[in-house]
Amino acid sequence: MSFIRRAHKSQVVKFLIVGGLCAAVEFLLFALLVHRLELEYLHANMASLIVAVVLNYLISCRFIFKRGRYSGKVEFAMFVLLSAIGVALNQYLVWSFIEQVELHVYAGKIMAIGLVAVFNYFTKKHIVFMN
Template identity: 25%
Template structure:
């Protein structure tokens, strides 16, 4: 339990730093470049995602020895894509009631609604990310029984990935 609390704390710190980057880029693009909030949200999300991936895999989660790196990156990419979709839909919903062209005609209101949407999206996507990364990417704790570890879906996916490298030449 101590390990999980420490891990959630580290995940929170990395997440807050990534959220600051994400939010800062989003607001700069919406407020100063008058960019559409979904386009700006996608750009800011992807920049923050790269930062988050590097720090999360170095400081928060432990690489699974029973999973190939290509599979780790693939799982991260798929979960990030789902997170990006959630992010963009929530940001879009936040301003969907405003008239067309609100980014220019009602700029302050548009930026405010975008910010509220981004706060909600950040919370939803952070929960999604932690669960997916914990289940699929984090190495199992030494307290889990070997039988339970071997029956887990993440172990089976990992073992499959070690035996099926799509980047090696086929004979």
């Protein structure tokens, strides 16, 4: 039983590290697009999310999760589908935090990343990779 707990904790730690890396890339790209290229924040959010999702898939397959019971194509399609739901959730949260709650654009983005990370972990672990 303790082996299972250690393995799960190790997987969570790896997920947090990879997620943190991808979140940093996502946030830095978002900031670059908003403040340097003056892209509208929702468009910048979408672009930064796409880059982060692809990066996260590549790293997750390699370092966090073992291949699931699905073929590579099905696995990637499920990853993309669940990531699209996460992207929609992220877009909604960013908009809500900025427009409704009136948080600073960076604070809203950081809060959205944190909340969607929980959704991402559980869907990737229990639906996509099933391990």
